[in-house]
Amino acid sequence: MFTGIVTAIGPVQSIAERASDLRIRIGCPWDPTKIDIGASIACSGVCLTVVERGGTAGDAWFEVDVSQETVRCTAESRWREGARLNLEQALKMGDELGGHIVTGHVDAVGEVADYSDLGGSHRLNIKAPRELAPFIAAKGSITVDGVSLTVNAVEDHADGSVTFTLNIIPHTSEVTTLGDLGEGSRVNLEIDMMARYLKRMQALAG
Structure with missing residues (x-):
């Protein structure tokens, strides 16, 4: 779950085409040691799963796999190199609910x-x-x-x-x-x- 309160803007740094999906690397100003593999991050409203991460604190990156179905059902311009994405890490118990409850599933x-x-x-x-x-x-x-x-x-x-x-x-x-x-x-x-x-x-x- 998310709140719809964006905490960072991250650029799409690279896109690798795979058999049935895209492997996308997104930059972020976070500490990579605090980005868990398997964690959910909302990327311009799309809930995606972290499959890799790296970089340094303040200049980190994470990678996600984006299926062709996700590409088809969302704004296509988000999945291009250089695109800027709104980023929000998943809500944790005890976090302030500053916006409203958001699932990260684009309607x-x-x-x-x-x-x-x-x-x-x-x-x-x-x-x-x-x-x-x-x-x-x-x-x-x-x-x-x-x-x-x-x-x-x-x-x-x-x-x-x-x-x-x-x-x-x-x-x-x-x-x-x-x-x-x-x-x-x-x-x-x-x-x-x-x-x-x-x-x-x-x-x-x-």
Whole structure:
């Protein structure tokens, strides 16, 4: 489990193609001795397992295997050399839950419809596919590229898709990759776990 509070930005340093997956090396400012083999790290919202690590404290790296299914179901631009990824290590018992409970399982890929300056902060409008529409509500939580955010407004469309609005404060733009986004950017979306369960309960009650 994760909280959606990004603790570092890591560059994709190398990608090696294998028979059925990709071996990706990601840089990070952590101590490699404190990155366990088999540990889970959220990489722009995708929960991945550490299979190797190295480097020095403050200039470390870790490697993960990314399946073709994961590549297919997530924003493809994340899996390129030089791409910057939002990183979060798994939640430990006793850690502060600063965002909301995040699983690291991407539900869909959204597209930035508009990214406008509000005099320091930014307004970000993201279009999501129809299957996510029932789970997105004003004042609810959503994870965008691994970042826990609060939905400000929702607009439903005739085709069943939905556009939701977020406010990105300067601090969030600086410490995550959300400041790199622009119109047409594709992002990994994970809906709030509570919304998922409420939808299921509603379906059974009906």
